[in-house]
Amino acid sequence: MIDTARLQEKCRTAMDFAAGQLTALVENHPDYFPMYTQNGKWKHGGEAWTNWCEGFLGGQLWMLHRHTGDAYFREKAEHYSRHLEERKWDRNVHDLGFLFWSTWRRWYELTGDPVLNETVIQAGKTMGLRFKEKGEYLRSFVADESLFIDIMMNVGIIFYAALQTDDADLLSIANRHCLTTRRYLVRGDGSTSHEGLFNLETGEFIRQSTHQGWRDDSSWARGLAWSLYGFGTAYSFTGDARYLQTAELNAQFYIEQTQANGVPPNDWAEANPKNPYESSAAAIAASGLINLSRITGDPTRARLYHDYALQIVDTLTGPEFLANETPGWEGVLKQGMYHERKGLGVNESVMWGDYFFLEAVSKVLGYE
Numbered sequence: 001m002i003d004t005a006r007l008q009e010k011c012r013t014a015m016d017f018a019a020g021q022l023t024a025l026v027e028n029h030p031d032y033f034p035m036y037t038q039n040g041k042w043k044h045g046g047e048a049w050t051n052w053c054e055g056f057l058g059g060q061l062w063m064l065h066r067h068t069g070d071a072y073f074r075e076k077a078e079h080y081s082r083h084l085e086e087r088k089w090d091r092n093v094h095d096l097g098f099l100f101w102s103t104w105r106r107w108y109e110l111t112g113d114p115v116l117n118e119t120v121i122q123a124g125k126t127m128g129l130r131f132k133e134k135g136e137y138l139r140s141f142v143a144d145e146s147l148f149i150d151i152m153m154n155v156g157i158i159f160y161a162a163l164q165t166d167d168a169d170l171l172s173i174a175n176r177h178c179l180t181t182r183r184y185l186v187r188g189d190g191s192t193s194h195e196g197l198f199n200l201e202t203g204e205f206i207r208q209s210t211h212q213g214w215r216d217d218s219s220w221a222r223g224l225a226w227s228l229y230g231f232g233t234a235y236s237f238t239g240d241a242r243y244l245q246t247a248e249l250n251a252q253f254y255i256e257q258t259q260a261n262g263v264p265p266n267d268w269a270e271a272n273p274k275n276p277y278e279s280s281a282a283a284i285a286a287s288g289l290i291n292l293s294r295i296t297g298d299p300t301r302a303r304l305y306h307d308y309a310l311q312i313v314d315t316l317t318g319p320e321f322l323a324n325e326t327p328g329w330e331g332v333l334k335q336g337m338y339h340e341r342k343g344l345g346v347n348e349s350v351m352w353g354d355y356f357f358l359e360a361v362s363k364v365l366g367y368e
């Protein structure tokens, strides 16, 4: 049983540490949007693969502003959010939820300024344009025939835009995407496939596949965490019990498969992985499990999800993962993984890992 007062103290330490790391990042590399570290350093010329991480910097700055009350972080958060504004029209990525929910949505929540809300809504409408009627899914950035599990974290902004504007067609797009993902990418045991491939002529599902996982039939841990969190969000927007059931199935798989410290490997099927952990998946799962504990409606499972999330946060705020005792390391959370096959960001800090870690920590501290 985790001692909550002690954990909250560790969370405050983590937030204060993050405030120092983020200040150093924006002062040393102004207007630079990092994705993953190399040997603990943010600035390098490593490949990006795709541009999906630019919101996580502003998002962390918004959370640090709330924690510290410091005007410095607000000014930086606004600056790094403004940088993204034109991306509300970006049709090249499937990540506009990541970009705008972490930044402009947080900004809007703080101020209530409807002009800010318009940008969030436009990002949701643009995301909706990725929908393939044949197959009924939002296409991934890779190809028309490709559906990614990651998109479950970005469909929330479509639900939001649809509900804000009372747009039944947009709502239907978001719902049909979730149901297609549930049918073809979530397996009966709660594990998930990274990608589904479809026949563009007929819309027929062809097969499961992966880019960042171990095998096509295995479960990439971060993908499963995206699913757990994303289906929980879809349930919060709609009240559709199928989404809650799916998120809980993902949670069950995560908890059953992961060792007691709560941090999974990059893929549960990889035997004796060289790098034993994928800390960003743990951070996403912790934040998603806290959400799930609030919406499940079953007190026993609510307690299980909540306690398990606290276990993850307890592990991640220790020196094996938090970089506060690693001199010269520029990220917040160590032992994350971006793309093992491509050799990108392996055993490093990753921007989304730091973002969802701060989000989970913020929930433990009662900010969210």
Ligand code: GLY
Pocket: 052, 150, 212, 222, 338
């Ligand atoms: N959405 C890309 C990733 O999780 O790496």
